Amino acid sequence: xxYEQLDALYRAVIMDHYKSPRNKGVLDDSNVTIDMNNxxxxxxxxxxxxxxxxKIEDVxxxxxxxxxxxxSASMMTQLIKGKDVDTALKLAEIFSxxxxxxDYHITDLDLGDIEALQGVSKFPARIKCATLAWKAMERGxxxxxxxxxx
Amino acid sequence: MDAVKxxxxxxxxxxxxxxxxxxxxxxxxxxxxxxSVIETLERYYKEYNSNVHRGVHTLGTxxxxxxxxxxxxxxxxxNAKSTKEIIFTRxxxxxxxxxxxxYGLDNVKEGDEIVISYMEHHSNLIPWQxxxxxxxxTLKYFPLQKDGTLLLEDVHNTxxxxxxxxxxxxxxxxxxxxxxIKEITKIAHEKGAVVVVDGAQSAPHLKVNIQELDxxxxxxxxxxMCGPTGIGVLYGKEHLLExxxxxxxxxxxxxxxxxxxxxxxxxxxxxxxGTPIIAxxxxxxxxxxxxxxxxxxxxxxxxxxxxxxxxxxxxxxxxITIYGPKDASMRAGVITFNIDGVHPHDVATVLDTxxxxxxxxxxCAQPLMKWLNVTATARxxxxxxxxxxxxxxxxxxxxxxxxxxxxxx
Numbered sequence: 001x002x003y004e005q006l007d008a009l010y011r012a013v014i015m016d017h018y019k020s021p022r023n024k025g026v027l028d029d030s031n032v033t034i035d036m037n038n039x040x041x042x043x044x045x046x047x048x049x050x051x052x053x054x055k056i057e058d059v060x061x062x063x064x065x066x067x068x069x070x071x072s073a074s075m076m077t078q079l080i081k082g083k084d085v086d087t088a089l090k091l092a093e094i095f096s097x098x099x100x101x102x103d104y105h106i107t108d109l110d111l112g113d114i115e116a117l118q119g120v121s122k123f124p125a126r127i128k129c130a131t132l133a134w135k136a137m138e139r140g141x142x143x144x145x146x147x148x149x150x
Numbered sequence: 151m152d153a154v155k156x157x158x159x160x161x162x163x164x165x166x167x168x169x170x171x172x173x174x175x176x177x178x179x180x181x182x183x184x185x186s187v188i189e190t191l192e193r194y195y196k197e198y199n200s201n202v203h204r205g206v207h208t209l210g211t212x213x214x215x216x217x218x219x220x221x222x223x224x225x226x227x228x229n230a231k232s233t234k235e236i237i238f239t240r241x242x243x244x245x246x247x248x249x250x251x252x253y254g255l256d257n258v259k260e261g262d263e264i265v266i267s268y269m270e271h272h273s274n275l276i277p278w279q280x281x282x283x284x285x286x287x288t289l290k291y292f293p294l295q296k297d298g299t300l301l302l303e304d305v306h307n308t309x310x311x312x313x314x315x316x317x318x319x320x321x322x323x324x325x326x327x328x329x330x331i332k333e334i335t336k337i338a339h340e341k342g343a344v345v346v347v348d349g350a351q352s353a354p355h356l357k358v359n360i361q362e363l364d365x366x367x368x369x370x371x372x373x374x375m376c377g378p379t380g381i382g383v384l385y386g387k388e389h390l391l392e393x394x395x396x397x398x399x400x401x402x403x404x405x406x407x408x409x410x411x412x413x414x415x416x417x418x419x420x421x422x423x424g425t426p427i428i429a430x431x432x433x434x435x436x437x438x439x440x441x442x443x444x445x446x447x448x449x450x451x452x453x454x455x456x457x458x459x460x461x462x463x464x465x466x467x468x469x470i471t472i473y474g475p476k477d478a479s480m481r482a483g484v485i486t487f488n489i490d491g492v493h494p495h496d497v498a499t500v501l502d503t504x505x506x507x508x509x510x511x512x513x514c515a516q517p518l519m520k521w522l523n524v525t526a527t528a529r530x531x532x533x534x535x536x537x538x539x540x541x542x543x544x545x546x547x548x549x550x551x552x553x554x555x556x557x558x559x
Contacts, residue, residue, distance in 0.1 A: 012558065040511060041512065042516070065525075068496075
């Protein structure tokens with residue numbers, strides 16, 4: 001491997017999200033809170049969301065982890081903020097396909113910055129870093145919905 | 151010993167990874183296997199695979215001789231008094247859990263104390279948490295010095311007359327600290343406590359003389375000492391094992407079975423229910439032969455030189471934090487570090503692209519990570535097949551990682 005492959009993993013947009021994370025913090029008025037960690041490496045995330053009538057009105061994350069996990073969390077929050085729950089879950093599905101190196105062009109949804117993380121699929125040991133925030137979001141929206149009777 | 155020559159015994163080290171000759175610096179997680187161990191396993195399966203202790207047939211006798219021969223080798227390897235004190239298990243984790251589940255639950259009562267250290271791997275921590283919870287005993291920790299070492303004075307003050315068990319690692323898998331087991335055992339015995347030692351990181355790297363250490367239980371794994379995965383050892387003093395109840399019941403471990411009661415085989419077999427790990431034990435025997443041919447003192451000296459060299463070279467890197475004792479004489483060949491501003495996973499990924507295998511994460515020691523005030527670290531660990539050149543490559547790789555992230559951040 002070479003610098004080119006490292007560059008493909010650590011794209012500028014990823015490092016930008018790592019350095020200046022979007023939606024960092026904890027929402028005061030959230031109705032969905034999810035803590036998740038990656039027990040094999042110690043990365044952890046707390047995701048707070050404010051969901052109303054099937055729409056994610058606001059979302060914030062905080063946590064500790066490597067550049068890939070934190071940048072992925074930042075991109076994820078940026079992408080789902082303001083979207084409805086079904087769209088967010090669809091995006092999680094698309095992200096999961098992309099990160100496994102599978103064909104992910106299953107909708108024409110705008111994918112924002114997340115395609116920069118495509119290179120992670122070539123680094124199997126890092127896939128779990130990239131998916132942490134997305135798993136938290138999926139769990140929050142599916143379990144949170146069950147509880148609120150949707 | 152000549153590490154360059156030793157390297158030739160390890161087929162896996164002859165390959166390139168990501169276009170570079172492999173530099174394997176993750177032996178604290180698992181060691182590589184020499185050709186002699188690989189061939190022993192192959193020969194076992196090709197020539198005399200059979201169940202032990204029961205067949206009248208020739209292969210059964212051969213397999214039994216090899217299995218019990220391996221026990222004899224383990225006994226000599228750690229200088230135990232008798233093969234009755236050597237129980238084959240699945241690994242260190244199983245060994246420690248057996249002590250906790252049998253000796254621990256039967257001998258610890260409400261109000262008693264169990265003392266452990268912040269350095270413990272989860273496998274010598276959680277079993278004792280569980281014993282404390284189930285019995286109502288108190289779990290206490292030895293204070294740890296800033297450099298990651300224990301003070302005997304603290305050991306003395308922490309162990310009390312109420313202490314029933316002291317569980318301690320011989321060598322820390324994170325800090326590399328070598329703990330003074332002999333002295334700790336002496337203090338514990340004076341107060342009437344038994345001592346359980348996690349030897350996973352010591353037995354592969356230094357000569358263990360169990361009678362000199364005088365600890366009551368000692369656990370280690372085959373796969374960290376050039377042997378196969380899935381085999382480990384629990385050493386226990388005969389008089390303690392004699393009084394302990396088996397943890398697993400079934401075939402192989404019984405003497406006589408009646409409808410409502412059964413009796414157990416004698417030591418060590420009463421602790422080896424089910425078909426034992428025959429190939430694993432035979433492979434471990436071959437690993438012991440290999441290590442003893444080179445000499446444990448030679449190996450320790452080699453790793454000590456490597457640790458000294460690595461500490462010196464790595465501390466020249468700007469913005470690096472190295473955890474554990476600064477004095478190389480107090481540590482084994484484990485160097486845990488972090489680079490300012492770069493997460494250890496990212497360091498490990500850059501090193502991997504250079505063909506250098508290190509570990510990044512919490513190393514199954516979350517309380518120690520908390521004590522160090524980090525969530526994760528990178529760790530390079532050495533064994534008999536590592537060379538100074540490997541350390542030079544590691545240092546180059548770390549510098550490269552620093553530069554790469556300086557450019558992108």
